[in-house]
Amino acid sequence: MRLTCPLCGARDRREFTYQGEAVALSRPDPDAGPEAWNTYLHLRENPAGWRDELWYHEQGCAAWLVVTRHTTTHEVRKVQLARDVAKAEGTA
């Protein structure tokens, strides 16, 4: 598997660290309540299909990335800078 970092180009999977489903971009308010925090921290849709994930280009440019990837075929459709996604969503 190779991921195409928007800054560095197509790079080997081993340069990247997987963080998980891209929920960290919509972190609840500190006083959002236990249910919102449980959902954020623990509960996952865990789809067998397309989903957005956070990856870290640890051995490259150290950028956080939102990778749109298929969990059954491992096909990667889109890689964006997490910063850009967060700005577009108004969460940064």
Added chain:
Amino acid sequence: MRFSALKILKEGLTGNRGWAPHWRDPAPKPEYDALIIGGGGHGLSTAYYLASQHGMSNIAVLEKGYLGGGNIGRNTTIVRANYGLPGNSEFYSHSLKLWERLEEELNYNVMHSQRGIVNLFHSDGARDAAARRGNAMINQGDDAILLDRAGVRRMLPFLDFDNARFPIYGGLYHPRGGTARHDAVAWGYARGADQRGVDLIQNCEVTGIDIENGAVTGVQTTRGPIRAKKVAMITAGRSGQVAAMAGMRLPIESHVLQAFVTEGLKPVLDTVVTFGMGHFYISQSDKGGLVFGGDIDMYASYAQRGNLPTAEHVIEAGMALMPMIGRAKLLRSWGGIMDMSPDGSPIIDRTHIDGLFLNTGWCYGGFKAVPASGHCMAHLMATGRPHEAAARFRLDRFETGQGLMDEEATGSQHNLH
């Protein structure tokens, strides 16, 4: 049909014409007392113990593929009870005791072989941790022997004791640990359940879970609707999709774990060795193949195949531990879908929906748990109360933060185990 040495002899002399299928292939009935979604190891053992321990024979196992086609047929077959954390330790101790009488109970050869397990350690601190764990195991009534370097060398002279990064200081030996023939475990439980009247329904995918007024009433399947007041979801890596049919989200993410086997070799390894610092464990099957595995691939996946960087990592660790395996040819590798929970421990519990039960979160350690998982799940479903050996496997521990069981002490968030 009962298996015995006499029966094998008789069949061998008469052309093996007397063997019959081990279980029926029934069509689903419109209603059962209980349904189990998932015909893998855990689902089949649950069905067996519901019938054998609790007299519930009007039940069915619904399997979308064939029996034992998932992780029960895709693991590295290791059986052990060397956990250190309260909650886990008594559960796996219970499981090992069930393993030890399983073959007689099922009248089925699951090739359970108590060849022992050696967990290696590579520092003084790790020796202290191994001694503490071993003492906890002994206090619980299980067995553990702390081996020094010379002790490990007597058992496993071919290891690289002077590896520059991980010199071997010793090992924690668990003599009652070992291996079992994974497929036969599924088949043995399936046959035992079938003999007690359980319907094992294959090629029957559940497509919906019916809920009325907060209580489960049955399921929709590709072979028609089936009613039941008790439904258990025991689908490992597919738990997320099944629970979604009941409107639930689970604290589970599915990952792929790879395993490998070499060509058949003459006997070289008569125990199980784990090299925790390299995420590597190995044993030799009765056919002679070296069976080994490592860590998960570290990204969410439903593909039952892995990625080459992880294969490389696992094989490097193997070479670091026992360089002699470098001459062996790798025969095949495969992957299974692991139901990873945030704290690395499983869930056996009710859900907020009456009559709907959940068994998941086995991470990469479900095989050894098969007997106790079914035993405790059956107890919960039949009596409504958790079995004491599995009382801490609660679904709400993540929500409340109480009773988390982080065996590896790495934290209680996704992707830390």
